[in-house]
Amino acid sequence: MTPRILLDALAGTVVGQRAVLEGILYSLIAGGHVVLEGPPGLAKTLACRALASAVGGTFKRVQFTPDLLPSDIVGTRIFDQSTGHFATALGPIFANIVLADEINRAPAKVQSALLEGMQERQVTIGPETHPLPDPFVVTATMNPLDSEGTYALPLAQMDRFLVKLVVDYPPPDDELRILERFGGEPPEMPHDVVTASDIVRWRHMARAIFIEPRLLRYIVALVGATRAPHEYIDRGASPRATLALAALARARALTDGRTFVVPDDVRASAPDVLRHRIAFNYRTITDKVDSEELISNLIGSVPPP
Amino acid sequence: MTADRLNVKVGETIHLRITALLGGHISRLNNVTLPNLAGFDLLGDERSCYPDTDGGTRCVEAISVAPQQTGDLTIAPATLDAIDARTGKPSRFATGNLAIKVETDGDSWLSSWLAALSGLIWPLLRIAGVVALAALALGAIAWAFGRPRRPKPAPPPAVPVAEVAQPAPLEDFGLLIARLAADPTRANVVAVREALRARIGATPDETFGDLLARGAAGEDRELLAAMSAIERATFCEIQRLPEAIQDALRVLHR
Numbered sequence: 195m196t197p198r199i200l201l202d203a204l205a206g207t208v209v210g211q212r213a214v215l216e217g218i219l220y221s222l223i224a225g226g227h228v229v230l231e232g233p234p235g236l237a238k239t240l241a242c243r244a245l246a247s248a249v250g251g252t253f254k255r256v257q258f259t260p261d262l263l264p265s266d267i268v269g270t271r272i273f274d275q276s277t278g279h280f281a282t283a284l285g286p287i288f289a290n291i292v293l294a295d296e297i298n299r300a301p302a303k304v305q306s307a308l309l310e311g312m313q314e315r316q317v318t319i320g321p322e323t324h325p326l327p328d329p330f331v332v333t334a335t336m337n338p339l340d341s342e343g344t345y346a347l348p349l350a351q352m353d354r355f356l357v358k359l360v361v362d363y364p365p366p367d368d369e370l371r372i373l374e375r376f377g378g379e380p381p382e383m384p385h386d387v388v389t390a391s392d393i394v395r396w397r398h399m400a401r402a403i404f405i406e407p408r409l410l411r412y413i414v415a416l417v418g419a420t421r422a423p424h425e426y427i428d429r430g431a432s433p434r435a436t437l438a439l440a441a442l443a444r445a446r447a448l449t450d451g452r453t454f455v456v457p458d459d460v461r462a463s464a465p466d467v468l469r470h471r472i473a474f475n476y477r478t479i480t481d482k483v484d485s486e487e488l489i490s491n492l493i494g495s496v497p498p499p
Numbered sequence: 500m501t502a503d504r505l506n507v508k509v510g511e512t513i514h515l516r517i518t519a520l521l522g523g524h525i526s527r528l529n530n531v532t533l534p535n536l537a538g539f540d541l542l543g544d545e546r547s548c549y550p551d552t553d554g555g556t557r558c559v560e561a562i563s564v565a566p567q568q569t570g571d572l573t574i575a576p577a578t579l580d581a582i583d584a585r586t587g588k589p590s591r592f593a594t595g596n597l598a599i600k601v602e603t604d605g606d607s608w609l610s611s612w613l614a615a616l617s618g619l620i621w622p623l624l625r626i627a628g629v630v631a632l633a634a635l636a637l638g639a640i641a642w643a644f645g646r647p648r649r650p651k652p653a654p655p656p657a658v659p660v661a662e663v664a665q666p667a668p669l670e671d672f673g674l675l676i677a678r679l680a681a682d683p684t685r686a687n688v689v690a691v692r693e694a695l696r697a698r699i700g701a702t703p704d705e706t707f708g709d710l711l712a713r714g715a716a717g718e719d720r721e722l723l724a725a726m727s728a729i730e731r732a733t734f735c736e737i738q739r740l741p742e743a744i745q746d747a748l749r750v751l752h753r
Contacts, residue, residue: 404737406733457706457734462708479589
């Protein structure tokens with residue numbers, strides 16, 4: 195059983211958005227969490243549902259709103275009158291795939307509750323600590339269009355996400371296929387294509403993927419390029435980005451059936467790893483500079499080995 | 500921009516307050532350019548943002564300063580770069596000027612006497628400073644013209660960002676392959692890879708994927724196989740290196 199099978203199964207349900215599906219799969223293999231940024235109606239939820247169904251795991255969706263409480267995410271303790279004891283009601287975070295829809299619509303304390311679980315892979319409710327299921331992947335969505343009434347995630351919290359994937363409108367051919375496929379019956383989900391133990395096995399295999407020393411230096415140089423003085427950048431990516439870039443490149447190599455990373459793996463993974471970890475300054479807005487183009491230029495400025 | 504007092508004495512503390520009312524939730528404000536505070540000692544500043552009653556955010560910059568000279572001092576406007584909610588366009592917002600009247604401590608005859616004395620001494624000191632600077636400048640010019648001239652260092656050669664490497668002659672390429680066969684090390688693989696990339700006109704920023712995408716090998720399947728084998732030998736695990744090199748050599752010898 196190879197990761198490619200899971201990717202093909204997802205592509206059978208979600209029309210187009212190949213790069214997004216690949217990004218989600220690579221993050222799943224690398225053991226990281228994903229932020230999906232794109233306007234509504236671009237199959238972000240469908241992709242997450244399809245992934246959970248294909249992995250044969252549990253899926254929970256939480257719609258983030260301004261009145262959400264941390265206990266709505268992690269769970270709470272309820273007094274049971276019949277026994278006279280407190281019982282713990284686990285929240286929706288206890289699932290293999292958790293979709294945090296519009297994560298920036300909830301206040302910081304709720305975001306922190308989720309992000310703490312993402313980092314620690316366990317949740318403490320009252321006196322008890324509960325481990326989260328394995329695999330555990332959070333896919334958070336953010337809508338870039340309606341920023342009114344949102345609570346932007348600080349850079350330190352965004353850093354917890356392994357990748358940020360940009361979901362864009364499909365080309366006309368893909369949109370025509372969407373119309374043909376989803377015009378009538380609800381989309382058919384891939385069922386139990388792989389198991390949770392397959393994912394755990396892929397993670398072990400990915401960690402053993404070899405990265406040649408010159409490529410390691412290339413990874414460091416790429417992340418370092420974001421920290422060089424730049425008129426549009428206030429702060430570059432952290433060493434966590436360096437680790438994330440290596441992990442994602444390994445996942446990409448594994449999916450491609452290789453036991454070693456090549457420069458293409460690193461360069462192709464770099465935008466997804468870097469775009470949410472760079473603090474662009476105000477001048478990118480006033481000068482109408484495209485941050486994606488800036489990142490692309492930064493990556494292009496470092497020659498691959 | 501407001502101040503708690505507009506008439507002060509030299510050395511007394513004034514508290515300036517710059518308030519910005521913004522739409523939406525903002526945790527901090529980084530785009531405020533503070534005014535030039537020439538003539539004042541900056542004692543401290545503090546920036547805070549909190550939700551306003553109308554659903555927006557109120558950001559306040561509190562600055563404590565102490566004037567160091569007498570007279571009518573004007574504090575220039577503070578500016579804020581932000582998106583204008585009315586037009587949706589980036590704009591620069593500015594506060595008004597702030598005029599502060601600074602007096603000497605008139606209660607003490609000693610302080611007024613010292614002020615008068617300093618008014619006399621400062622012009623003299625300034626003249627002396629100008630004379631000293633002029634003498635220094637003349638000395639430097641004399642020294643520069645008097646010493647023997649050295650040739651100017653040549654400017655460093657400009658390095659093109661994506662220069663195409665010159666292809667190695669065929670005999671050199673053969674030599675590199677022979678060296679790889681005799682000494683199958685990673686360094687020799689890298690040398691063959693560089694020569695092969697140069698032969699197909701690869702630029703330093705092009706990866707193997709880029710070369711495939713632009714069809715650098717054309718219809719030549721042997722060249723494509725050679726590129727692929729060399730790429731594998733360049734980046735594979737050290738345990739698999741001998742096998743990868745043998746594979747690459749088999750393709751290269753064809």
